[in-house]
Structures are given as structure tokens and as C-alpha cells.
Amino acid sequence: MLRKKGSLATWLVLDSEGKRKVVEARKQIIMRRTGLSARDLRVLDPLLSYPSTIVGRESAMLINLDHIKAIITATQVLLLNSTDPSVFPFVNNLHQRILILHRATHQLHPQEDSDEAKQLDDMNILPFEFVALEACLEAACSALENEVEILEQQTYPALDKLTSKISTLNLEHIRLFKIRLVALASRVRRIRDELEHLLDDNENMAELCLTEKLAQQQLENSTTSSMDDMENEVLQPDINSASDGVDVENAGTIYSPETKHSSDVEELETLLGAYFVQIGGTLNKLSRLRESVDDTEDYINIALDEKQNRLLQMGVKLSTSKVLLHAFICVTAIFSMNIHIELFDTGMPQFLATCFGGTAACIFLYVVAISWYKHKGLLVD
Known part of the structure; x- marks a missing residue:
């Protein structure tokens, strides 16, 4: 996290020898120390939203990669949010890389005939800023x-x-x-x-x-x-x-x-x-x-559409049955009118035949209607 006291900000500084220290410095001091401008330092402000940045200046490199915010020079690395728990593994990894680089560059003696010296001689030693940049990229x-x-x-x-x-x-x-x-x-x-x-x-x-x-x-x-x-x-x-x-x-x-x-x-x-x-x-x-x-x-x-289609088909079937039921109700209503007709004098068998016949006719018409719907493609199985 960035801690400010007025215009002071807390930085973790790691030099090329692996030494690290926490310093509080003003923006102007960091600008003079790294050669960066105020606009460059604004990229590292956690309160502002800036895209990922890897940009080189005359004597420093500006790094803004997700949670990694750092300034890299040829001899040291300055970290802004070093107290962030998500940055702790990166700081330890960077410190180990710098120590390895320091040993490789200062303990390499060509006159030695040891296996370690030969391995270091054959190893391609990267510059300090490349080692720090690689650690930043790996962490991000x-x-x-x-x-x-x-x-x-x-x-x-x-x-x-x-x-x-x-x-x-x-x-x-x-x-x-x-x-x-x-x-x-x-x-x-x-x-x-x-x-x-x-x-x-x-x-x-x-x-x-x-x-x-x-x-x-x-x-x-x-x-x-x-x-x-x-x-x-x-x-x-x-x-x-x-x-x-x-x-x-x-x-x-x-x-x-x-x-x-x-x-x-x-x-x-x-x-x-x-x-x-x-x-x-x-x-x-x-x-x-x-x-x-x-x-x-x-x-x-697709599943929801299929369910919606089934509901629509059910609505069509219910509407058809409702129409036929209303037709049968109309017939029933006619028979219930206070008008004397000869059918009333025929007795119970004719009355029951009329009721069952009307019911069968409604069922038949319903089946015919559903079959016609399927023939026209209005209903699917």
C-alpha cells in the first residue's frame, strides 16, 4: 500500500548488491534520483487507473503491471506498494534474483579452475534491469x-x-x-x-x-x-x-x-x-x-425456449378445449330453458343419449382440431 504523509511516499529500495531499505521521499526527490517526470510517476498512483505500462526513460524503467508498481534503474529497484501482502512473494523472489546476480558478477574469476567458476563463465548473465524486469513479469x-x-x-x-x-x-x-x-x-x-x-x-x-x-x-x-x-x-x-x-x-x-x-x-x-x-x-x-x-x-x-414453446402449445390445447366446452355448455343451456319441447317427453334414455352424444362430439372435434394443428405445423410432438 502507498502511505503518504503530506507529499511523502514510502518506497522499498533494493540495490544491485541485494541490500534493501525502506525510505520516505518526496516526489521531487524520486524525480531527481531516477530522471522521471511527474507524469511518469502519476502512472504508479494506485488511486488512478492506468493501463499496464513498461516504458523506458533516459536512466530508468517504469513498470506498472497489475499489482506490480516499480521503478527500475541500472543499479536499483524502487517499489511503491511493498507492504501489500500480494507483493511479498515478488519482493522475496526479486531479492533472491539480485543476490544470485551479484554473486555471479562479483565472484566470477576466470583464473579459477573450479566447476562453479566454469558454470558461471558459461552462464549468460543478464543486466541488472533485465533481471528485475523478468521478476516483475513473472510475478504479474x-x-x-x-x-x-x-x-x-x-x-x-x-x-x-x-x-x-x-x-x-x-x-x-x-x-x-x-x-x-x-x-x-x-x-x-x-x-x-x-x-x-x-x-x-x-x-x-x-x-x-x-x-x-x-x-x-x-x-x-x-x-x-x-x-x-x-x-x-x-x-x-x-x-x-x-x-x-x-x-x-x-x-x-x-x-x-x-x-x-x-x-x-x-x-x-x-x-x-x-x-x-x-x-x-x-x-x-x-x-x-x-x-x-x-x-x-x-x-x-434453447432449453428455456423449448419450455416456452411447450407452454404455448399447452395454451393452444386449452383454448381449443375451452371453445368446445363452451359449445357444449350452449347446448346444455338450450335444454335448460323453460320451453317445452318433445325431447323432454321421450324419457331418460333419450336424455342420456343426448348428453353422451354431445360429449362424444366435443371430444371428436377436439381430436380433429389437434390433428389439424399438427398438420399445419402449429403443434409439434
């Missing part, structure tokens, strides 16, 4: 993947239960799961889009190579200092000084920033590509889950 992607697995474990049984029994309670459960599914898919898609944006632009990836930019800047400063010394020596008519000047001018060709720059970009592209595939797999799981929910909804709609 793993957290989202765990949420997807939990959602799958809860949603699939609920879908099966709804399929076996359609009820208001089961429908409400699916509705809540679908809301979580849509929100989770949006979070996963934002990270995938940000990684895709980086992979499509080499210039943006080059901005993330902070160690290389720092080394190149130091090289330029060293070259500038050497050239200044050379200009002072050239003023003396000394042949040795002239020959030394040639060496100084050609010294820049010994180190090739372009070659190292290309190598760092390729390593970063490989790193981002791996997590792009992982987050893509997570998004595919959500897509399959969404398809299952949609298929279940289609099945439920």
Missing part, C-alpha cells in the same frame, strides 16, 4: 495465471450444475463468475498488448537497456576527457604525442556500442517473447472458459 503473469486457475475450478462445476438444473441461484452464480471473467480477461489483455507493443518496436526495447546506456554514457565521458587531454598534448611538437593522438582517436573502435546494443535488444526480445507466449496461453484459457460460458448460456436459452 503468475498471479494472473493463478487467478485464472481458481476461476476455472469454480466456474466449470457451476456450469455443469446449471446445465443439470436451471434455477435462479445457479444463474446468479454464473453471472458473478462471468463478471470476474470479463475483468480478469481485460487485465490479461492489457499486459499482453503492452508486451506486443514492445516486441513490435526495437526503439522502445532499446530504451529499456539501461546498463548499456549507462556504459555508453561513461564511455562518451571518458572519450571526451581523453580528447581534451589530447588537445593539450597536440600543442607540443612531439612526434610521440602525435602518434598517441592517433591511438586515442582510434580507441573508440575497440569498444563497439552498436554490437553490444544489438545483443542486449536480442536478449530483451527473447525475455519479452517468453512471457508474451505465457500471457497468451493464460488469455487462451480465459477464451476457452468464456466459450464454455457462452455455450452454456446458449443451451440454457
Whole structure:
């Protein structure tokens, strides 16, 4: 969580040696320390809603990946919400990675003939900012993947239960799961889009190579200092000084920033590509889950439509029977009128024959009507 005192904010700082400390600093101090602008720091504000961001600046990298909010430089990592329980595993993982990197870079002695030295020599050691970025990506992607697995474990049984029994309670459960599914898919898609944006632009990836930019800047400063010394020596008519000047001018060709720059970009592209595939797999799981929910909804709609059709058919049958019953009632009403007719003098057998005959006629007409409905396709079995 972000804790503020006026304009103070609490940051957890991990340096390249694995040392960590908690500091309270104002926004202006963080801006001077990292070279970021106030607009950049606004991206890390938990009170504001910003999309997933991995952006490089002159001397720092800004990370906003779901619950991971950090600033990475070539020598340290600054975490904003380090007291959040969901960030604790990430902090421990990042600390272990930094310690391993520190041992690999400071205990690697080529003259040693030990197996550990040979393994470290063969190992491709990533720059500090790449190690921190990988930890951020792993934490964000793993957290989202765990949420997807939990959602799958809860949603699939609920879908099966709804399929076996359609009820208001089961429908409400699916509705809540679908809301979580849509929100989770949006979070996963934002990270995938940000990684895709980086992979499509080499210039943006080059901005993330902070160690290389720092080394190149130091090289330029060293070259500038050497050239200044050379200009002072050239003023003396000394042949040795002239020959030394040639060496100084050609010294820049010994180190090739372009070659190292290309190598760092390729390593970063490989790193981002791996997590792009992982987050893509997570998004595919959500897509399959969404398809299952949609298929279940289609099945439920079909089942409800089928029930509605049965109710309509029942209404047609009841309406037909009601019409025939009313016709029989009309006949009964005629016989109940206070008018003397010869039928009343025939006796009980004729009266009963008339009643049963009218009933049979109604039943016959009902069967004929239902058969006609089915013939016309108004009713189906």
C-alpha cells in the first residue's frame, strides 16, 4: 500500500548488491534520483487507473503491471506498494534474483579452475534491469495465471450444475463468475498488448537497456576527457604525442556500442517473447472458459425456449378445449330453458343419449382440431 504523509511516499529500495531499505521521499526527490517526470510517476498512483505500462526513460524503467508498481534503474529497484501482502512473494523472489546476480558478477574469476567458476563463465548473465524486469513479469503473469486457475475450478462445476438444473441461484452464480471473467480477461489483455507493443518496436526495447546506456554514457565521458587531454598534448611538437593522438582517436573502435546494443535488444526480445507466449496461453484459457460460458448460456436459452414453446402449445390445447366446452355448455343451456319441447317427453334414455352424444362430439372435434394443428405445423410432438 502507498502511505503518504503530506507529499511523502514510502518506497522499498533494493540495490544491485541485494541490500534493501525502506525510505520516505518526496516526489521531487524520486524525480531527481531516477530522471522521471511527474507524469511518469502519476502512472504508479494506485488511486488512478492506468493501463499496464513498461516504458523506458533516459536512466530508468517504469513498470506498472497489475499489482506490480516499480521503478527500475541500472543499479536499483524502487517499489511503491511493498507492504501489500500480494507483493511479498515478488519482493522475496526479486531479492533472491539480485543476490544470485551479484554473486555471479562479483565472484566470477576466470583464473579459477573450479566447476562453479566454469558454470558461471558459461552462464549468460543478464543486466541488472533485465533481471528485475523478468521478476516483475513473472510475478504479474503468475498471479494472473493463478487467478485464472481458481476461476476455472469454480466456474466449470457451476456450469455443469446449471446445465443439470436451471434455477435462479445457479444463474446468479454464473453471472458473478462471468463478471470476474470479463475483468480478469481485460487485465490479461492489457499486459499482453503492452508486451506486443514492445516486441513490435526495437526503439522502445532499446530504451529499456539501461546498463548499456549507462556504459555508453561513461564511455562518451571518458572519450571526451581523453580528447581534451589530447588537445593539450597536440600543442607540443612531439612526434610521440602525435602518434598517441592517433591511438586515442582510434580507441573508440575497440569498444563497439552498436554490437553490444544489438545483443542486449536480442536478449530483451527473447525475455519479452517468453512471457508474451505465457500471457497468451493464460488469455487462451480465459477464451476457452468464456466459450464454455457462452455455450452454456446458449443451451440454457434453447432449453428455456423449448419450455416456452411447450407452454404455448399447452395454451393452444386449452383454448381449443375451452371453445368446445363452451359449445357444449350452449347446448346444455338450450335444454335448460323453460320451453317445452318433445325431447323432454321421450324419457331418460333419450336424455342420456343426448348428453353422451354431445360429449362424444366435443371430444371428436377436439381430436380433429389437434390433428389439424399438427398438420399445419402449429403443434409439434
